[in-house]
Amino acid sequence: MTEVISPAGPGMWRPGDAWLGGGTALFGEPRPELSRLLDLPSAGWDPLTVRDDGVEIAATCTIAELAAALAGPAIVRQCCDAFLASFKIWNVATVGGNLCAALPAGPMISLGSALDGVCTLIAASGRERQVPVAGFVTGAGRTVLRDGELLRSIFLPAAALRARTAYRRGRLHRHGRSAVLLIGRAEPGGGLTLTVTAATRRPRVLRFARPPHAGELAAALAAIPATEYVDDVHGHPAWRRHLTGYYAEQIRTELGR
Missing domain, CATH: 3.30.390.50 (CO dehydrogenase flavoprotein, C-terminal domain)
Structure with missing residues (x-):
């Protein structure tokens, strides 16, 4: 690793780069193939945006921010607690990072899939596409992300959030x-x-x-x-x-x- 680009955004990616959220998964093991990190939290995305039809969660929203902002639906707190992590991790680990790590036990994957969540992905060209959270992860450690593509947000429909x-x-x-x-x-x-x-x-x-x-x-x-x-x-x-x-x-x- 030789460089950190901050802030970073679509169009800045090149081979050998990785998008950086909280870094709790990215720094968890050696990654000698990486030469640069593209820092997303410094872009200043709002953690959550409440809309009439649901809630848009930025990929850079931390677990602590999610638990505090969506305290109403019990399922949100239950999935946050599934991390079994200290407050230090809660304040650094991001919703998007948990999805992109694609670990079978990722609780944000569980939450998004169960509530019919939809991911917004942005290509290096700036073009967006939407993918259901349940289809975003294709296997252990594997996602539908293409080279240079980043996870921008996850949308949770209001009807699903209200459901029992x-x-x-x-x-x-x-x-x-x-x-x-x-x-x-x-x-x-x-x-x-x-x-x-x-x-x-x-x-x-x-x-x-x-x-x-x-x-x-x-x-x-x-x-x-x-x-x-x-x-x-x-x-x-x-x-x-x-x-x-x-x-x-x-x-x-x-x-x-």
């Missing part, structure tokens, strides 16, 4: 990384949206137009390939899959009341 939710999180020990994180969202007319994260390499969103019975839910979960379940020190795939089914049934029952 249920949250379940499993890990091997109290202060361990999430091994399974499920969020259920009640839909108008009794439908259910169930989002599976942490257990799988990428978010899996299951939608039911009407209240599903236990068999329907189990069949939908069974359609997730066994190879999609994460295998690492934080949990065996078979255990993650079992816990996913166990928590999913709890959520179905809770939101069906």
Whole structure:
């Protein structure tokens, strides 16, 4: 690393560059292939913008800012708490950085996917495109970002933020990384949206137009390939899959009341 460009923006990227948010993931391991960092927080984006139809969260919004500004919906605080991080990390780590790191256990990925979030991406040319959060992460450590493209913001629709939710999180020990994180969202007319994260390499969103019975839910979960379940020190795939089914049934029952 030889240089930090601050402030930075679209059109400044060149091969060997990386966009810098809070840096908690970027600095977590050696990256000898990088020569420059493009500093995004210094661009001065507003952390959150409240609109009639929802909330626009800047990629540079810190976890602390998100938790303070969106204190109403319980699911926001639950996902922020899933970091199990100190206040120092909360005040540095960014929402966008958590998405771009694309770790299966990334709680901002869980939150955005569960609430039908939409990412705004900006290419080096300045052209924008929108991608659902659930489709932004394509695998462990992989996203749809193209060379030079940056994540500008995440939009959460007002209807999803107002919805009744249920949250379940499993890990091997109290202060361990999430091994399974499920969020259920009640839909108008009794439908259910169930989002599976942490257990799988990428978010899996299951939608039911009407209240599903236990068999329907189990069949939908069974359609997730066994190879999609994460295998690492934080949990065996078979255990993650079992816990996913166990928590999913709890959520179905809770939101069906």
